[in-house]
Amino acid sequence: MSASSSDIVLERNPEVANSIAAAGIRTNYHDVGSGAPVLMIHGSGPGVSAWANWRLVMPELAKRARVIAPDMAGFGYTDRPSGFTYHMDAWVRQVIGLLDALKIERADVVGNSFGGGLALALAIRHPERVRRLVLMGSVGVPFTLTPGLDAVWGYEPSIENMRRLLDIFAYDRKLVNDELARLRYEASVRPGFHESFSSMFPAPRQRWVDALASSEQDIRRIAHETLIVHGREDQVIPLSNSITLADWIARSQLHVYGHCGHWTQIEHAARFAQLVGNFLTEPEPHKG
Numbered sequence: 001m002s003a004s005s006s007d008i009v010l011e012r013n014p015e016v017a018n019s020i021a022a023a024g025i026r027t028n029y030h031d032v033g034s035g036a037p038v039l040m041i042h043g044s045g046p047g048v049s050a051w052a053n054w055r056l057v058m059p060e061l062a063k064r065a066r067v068i069a070p071d072m073a074g075f076g077y078t079d080r081p082s083g084f085t086y087h088m089d090a091w092v093r094q095v096i097g098l099l100d101a102l103k104i105e106r107a108d109v110v111g112n113s114f115g116g117g118l119a120l121a122l123a124i125r126h127p128e129r130v131r132r133l134v135l136m137g138s139v140g141v142p143f144t145l146t147p148g149l150d151a152v153w154g155y156e157p158s159i160e161n162m163r164r165l166l167d168i169f170a171y172d173r174k175l176v177n178d179e180l181a182r183l184r185y186e187a188s189v190r191p192g193f194h195e196s197f198s199s200m201f202p203a204p205r206q207r208w209v210d211a212l213a214s215s216e217q218d219i220r221r222i223a224h225e226t227l228i229v230h231g232r233e234d235q236v237i238p239l240s241n242s243i244t245l246a247d248w249i250a251r252s253q254l255h256v257y258g259h260c261g262h263w264t265q266i267e268h269a270a271r272f273a274q275l276v277g278n279f280l281t282e283p284e285p286h287k288g
Helices: 005-012 050-054 088-101 114-125 147-153 159-169 178-188 193-200 206-211 216-220 239-248 269-281
Strands: 018-022 025-032 037-041 066-070 107-112 130-136 226-231 252-257
Touching (some): 025 088, 037 050, 114 216, 130 269, 178 193, 226 239
Parallel strands (some): 107 130, 130 226, 226 252
Antiparallel strands (some): 025 066
């Protein structure tokens, strides 16, 4: 039997996986492995997708869990509805819609950067849907917009600009080369990608940092076991964010990687996967 054209597309592009309606949004999502569900929410870089963000980590975590990684509205291969307003309420609704559509009552949630802010909001607004929380290089607390994040959100498509962004993202220069810059640039200019991205965080951008933040009072009420991860040399999201989160979340632990920028899940992929996997599978701490 010959492969259909859709099968051929799927074989050629690993970023395209499953499709389901989540709160009315046709959502592209990866669903690999079996066991307890782990929802992984990507960051907000230009041309990002769940696969681009988590491709090195998903196979390892899938050895001991069911890993679900969606493209959030406005990113990747999820639909971009006409007139859709990108804001935290809409993204939280999409996540809850996805969990409902997949009949998942509760999941561990791993959020990267923008995805960390969304994971925080989810745990605050729907605590019963979250078991444990992992926040990596996370937004979600008040901070002053960094030049790195301003450059990421203000990206204008060119290979040269993408190369400059990659230099900001990664501490390890060996990870940054012209081939990667070309691939990420091509991802950023796929039909509809830059249009939605450029409309999401227009200047002045401090207001979007603030819009993605949850209140200190709400964060301090989070009762979930929480793992907080950050790269010491992160130029996009300051390490002080994670120190603040570790202070505000009572049942938290903080892990800082040295010689690491904003790409913990890529620069330290094996260590990150092991750290997260161990955290999600360890027994509940004794409450004496």
